[in-house]
Amino acid sequence: MVVLLLNVPFGYWRRNVRRLSLQWFLAIHIPVPVIIALRLTTGIGFAWYTYLFLVAAFFSGQQAGSMLLKPVHKKCHQDSSCIFMDLIRCSLV
Numbered sequence: 001m002v003v004l005l006l007n008v009p010f011g012y013w014r015r016n017v018r019r020l021s022l023q024w025f026l027a028i029h030i031p032v033p034v035i036i037a038l039r040l041t042t043g044i045g046f047a048w049y050t051y052l053f054l055v056a057a058f059f060s061g062q063q064a065g066s067m068l069l070k071p072v073h074k075k076c077h078q079d080s081s082c083i084f085m086d087l088i089r090c091s092l093v
Helices: 002-015 022-029 031-042 048-076 083-092
Strands: none
Touching: 002 022, 002 031, 002 048, 002 083, 022 031, 031 048, 048 083
8 A cells, every 4th residue: 555655646747747758767766766665674575476466556556646647737727747736736726
């Protein structure tokens, strides 16, 4: 669940930048070291059967974040790539 929630803002960011740009690659790869650290600190380790769930959560979080872009931009008329700032601006407007 943590992996999925961690990737939502990065999916939002990825959807708002040009495909295959530096920002696009960063939006995909920045969460990876955090997820590795999470695996090591929680004791999940790197067993083969954990990959299916964590990879599915990774891509589901990225997809969920990218799907949030249209409704937030439509409602709030914001051009940002940061979901947190868009939601704050939207609630204040």
